[in-house]
Amino acid sequence: MSLGPAGDLSLRLFVDDLPVLPTVSNQIRRIQVDAQVNLPTMCEVEFADPFFLLVEEAGLAIGNFMEIRAVVGDNPVGEVVFSGQVESVEVGFEKVTGRVSRVRGYDAGHRMLHGMSTKGYPMMMYPEIAEMIGLEHEIPTIATPYPTVYPMTVQSNESDWDFLVRLAREIGYVVYVAIDPIAGIPTLMFAPQTPAETAPPPVPGVEISPLSFDVGDERILNLKASVSGAGITAVSSARGWDQTLGAPGLGEGPTIGDSSLNLVLPEELGAELGGVNQNVNFTRFAQNEMQAEAASEGLAFRMSGAYANVEITMRGNPYCMPSRALGLSEAGVLTGEYTITAVTHTFLPTQFGYRTHVVCSGMEDRTLAGLQGAAEPRQTSKLHGVYPAIVTDSEDPEQLGRVLLSFPWLDPLYVSNWARVVQAGAGEVMGMQIIPEPLDEVLVAFGNGQLDSPYVLGGLYNLERQPGVPWEEAVEGVPMIRGFTSRLGNQLLFMDDPETPGVVLNTTMGASTIIRLSPETGIEIITVEGQPILITSAADVTIESEGAVTVNSAAVAINGEGDVSISAEGAIEITAGGEIAISAASINLEAEADTSIVAPAVDITGGIVNLGA
Template identity: 25%
Template structure:
């Protein structure tokens, strides 16, 4: 340790101006914290003997703060943020003080829940860069594959980017005036800390309880009606270092463990599924090692960097990534506390906290809130074992969840349902449906609607954009068409066989009946044909017969000629 290590120094700049020497001398303590997971923060406590600081515009919330730390004349940039709070203290004994605290520039990205924002035909890298610029930050992003037709944001900027980044095993954090959205960079350790020399304390932990050697994710493409799966193997990610540290038996156990069924991500193609599987598996493997430690103040340390730990045995010596770094300067001197993870994305405890949300413990059923895509397997309730009362229910499978699981008999929501009345129209086996669950219970499904897809296209289209046609079409092709394209529109009832039709023309009020075969009109009472116009025409290709079963057959003609040949 050099002589200068015993003389730590700091430099505070508020709104671009260096704090005056006489004011800096009033600083009793200071902390600076950087983190890959939370907003970076700072805080310093000043003496306030005459209350002059309380009304000073220098400490107004929102003012930019720069902090530089080091020894002697060697000061390194440690923090850039803004003042968020000013807290005076007037103790019963001792001098009054003022504590000034604040956050880095990611703080504003974590606040609030904006209105839904839509990004069209962009990839995640472009979205991240746009959000960084909107927050006044310089984007540092890695490219992501593909272009998404639509990405919707409903949460804070940071929560949204964290969710998108997890799909690629990316980091998202702010350092100084830059926002990073990129894969963790393997790098040589910038500092070496050795137990018994400059490493004051170190408490590591290794665990394979949350890790796995195989990661499977599963989804369903609604448009193509196809199941989508992604698979990643630990062996493909390189576990040589873990094998060296843990031993071959532990590594073999790791590779034999599988983790399936991440259902909180929307997956529509195999590439996205594979990238997500690799990201989740890498996150688990990274979290096998974690720990915390402290050392004499090292001003150059910040979250995201790599350090080398020595002197703690073969299993725990090695290179680690800093997830959180806290610098403390007070009457005791300059100390640096840190927390680490193995390769660098997530700590084990952090992942376990996430899993509490994503994968509830085994003593509690996992709720399925929202909706799930399903496929109808059966609609014949009376053949069920045991038989079911015919109440218009269907049996549904969920290809996005499992190839083997089929849910219970699901009631079908309809526009109207009542005693011996309603809209009775059961979906067919193979139809794609949208399913919701009562209180999130997978055993209580409800079909809330049907969906078309590439294999089951709709019976009509809106290619001209007029949206003028409404169609009801049965399995055999029978249709009822409401056509508003023409003036007044028309209603057409047509069979799906030979094409017989009834057409009601709203424009001229006409009714046309077209029978491909015989046409029979049968009435239990009288039949009256009345034409308000001047002409009634009956035309036959061969003969016309008028017959009465009883009484005379009369043909009464008034004020006209009768020609009989």
């Protein structure tokens, strides 16, 4: 296929693999194909259509398949520059040119732009996620392996396309749909940009490849190339926090890339102009140091490609497609190789025919659309603020006190990664340990607004899940009771009612054991259903009182493994309604004064009885 000025190269419209009839093709006023990394390719065909019938005659109803091929003459075989589906049909009127119809189509990537999803992908690499999504949309996928495994990757209310673009940009990859130039079969690509060094070597004055150019050759109609060190640094950095280790995750990536190769090196520009400063990015807050390193390298790769910008308008060239490399010679310090970022193929049959506009700008788009932000992926829905959630699991496999969460308001099937729970006073071997249970409603905030970084701030009551102390008892004008109740009814209550102030410790909501500390009645220990009270000590037990000590019981037993001593500074009185029995190996009665035994009768019986004075 000749690409020289004498070549009769044009763009032709095919519908369902067949060229449209001359009655349709002769009315084509314009064909334009816009292809760019990280965006689905778009094609627009404009017809002169006096009766608004050509769209139907051509079979270009919404949903039908269309192709644009670069062909020579009437040869139906050529290079496919677009293959996709019709997505919109438009009619218009201009005073000078009359009625027109326009048809817009998009490549297979458009399927991934329909609808938003919230999903979690645990323990997966980004290329594995890309393959899974490509399979869901029935698009053959080529995903270049990337070694980092992410504990949880969350698609946060995003279209599948925007989600993949976000993942790709984070690690220095691009997303696009490549088209087989002969068969027109689409393939979803999730990969680094093609290295610029793969471009055919630029040889001045010799056309050895449709992707090799020199300034001034006949194919080039307009060329502008530049390099800039504005804003560039020698090192790019992403940051994060390792929740498992409780330590910062810091990554650094040198500004080295392979999408632009010329005599000016981005790392040298960064060192010369930026000094020791770093380009620090918080678009994504990493969850560990490995993720921070990956994000830093991706950021550095994007920055390294953005320092150079090459734009060429040339005679029609179907070989120029995104993520292909071209060579440029006789361009001074800008002589080198560059990877194509964006291409526009335009065919105006009544004006200049077929032309191609190429942009090589790394992954940071410098087209007008890019400057306006239209070519950037839509930002992930940031969740700034606090949100309700439901606990689904509290059995943390790593024993870190984390929980799993669902967000029924967001997606009924999505379950978060393990979320840490805020604990009052948490520190080394100290602080609260209150873990919410499954079905509990909790209040959640998200680190950096990222859905994959939840923190549980606390629990919430609702109509179905009420506290252990009824609100009508806890609040009477002002809070009267503040407390904590566990699942089995163990309670710690702070009573601020003036009539019954104090602190109460209950089991089973006070139905079994009660310990009450009161400024008025002192300390009470109560067992309700026959539970014993046991005091055990490995050392002495001392009971001291400035008043009387009273023990009332159905029976009292005092047992000592050693001696038992009862002493008093005053009298000791032992009174019984029945008999008093004293039994011992021997009994000694001693008194410093008289000893009296008074009774109606006294019996003394013994083997030998001695009475003396």
